[in-house]
Amino acid sequence: MANRRCFQTLARCLRSIRTLTPISECLAPYTAPALSQTLPNYIFLNKFKVYQVPARSFCSRHSESEDDDYESGEEEDYGENEEDIADLSAEEKVKEATEIGYTVLGPLQKSDRVFKLYEPVFAVVQIGSHQFKVSNGDTIYTERLKHCDINDKLVLNKVLMLGSQAQTIIGRPVLPEAAVHAVVEEHALDAKVIIFKKKRRKNYRRTKGHRQELTKLRITDIQGIEKPENTMPLPPQTKEKEKAEKKVAMEA
């Protein structure tokens, strides 16, 4: 809003200046490059047009000046509208995905041993607009992620904080070298929510059902922080030891 106000006052000033003396006469003694150096911020903004005859030398893009264009200069750049066509190219898919906060690595192979034991390390991860405090082996339900299939490995890029039992690393706002690996488990619909609207005594009643599309991710690995070494005895070894001890006892 402040931008619009500045533009409007500037426009009004310029219009008033226009009625008095054209800028070309005032600025006649000055050369274009000298002026652009002295008055960088006021007139030479993108999409803002100045009333004067040698318009091209000052304005970066536009050649003509009109009254209407003062107002069009207030508007921001038109962002590219989202493609309505469902077929985005692979690059655009990757770009969209990274904006939301994840990268698809590829499908899970049978030989991948991705599901490890619990490690006492956590990360705060952002997907879209939601943030989760995540650890190894956790499950997360997010909004439907479009460009990944079931059993796909993902890398979640937006990591805001990492922590372990001895260390905490806080990002400003994101940690660039941290990565959280996850596997897509499910694309499903949530339970139905009934949206019921009523205005009493006005004969107005509306019922609408809604099922949100969700994706379930299982977090497999957190990278970017030192993990403590595993000092717990592994269960299979203890069982084998017990069996061996029992055998010895039987024989004896």
Added chain:
Amino acid sequence: MSLRGVWQLKKLVVSFCDWGGSSRGIRAFMESELPAFIEKNPQLEVVTELNRGYHPLLKGFYKNKNERVVCVKNMTQEDVLQCASRLRNSQGRKVLKLKTRHVTKHPSVQGTWSTDLKIAN
């Protein structure tokens, strides 16, 4: 869907009717899109069943012994494909309202906070 890498949907039964008009979509689906669907999912057992006089159905059998039956009467082939994909993408569990979006067995790494906790500097 898959739980820790294991696919949950074991079998998909496509039951249709030869004669009925409500099966038009599923018949077209079986001709055009079902072969591609089967190729993309080699782990899935797809069976087509002729059930005359009944509306067309898609039955999904899951590893947790759950059966999900979806009636696809009067649907277009794209809709039938979407239904089949949904069955394949889901886990077979009962559709309940989510209590939390984050399910974990180890909620705390550095110790649960309490008012008595004193952090050494």
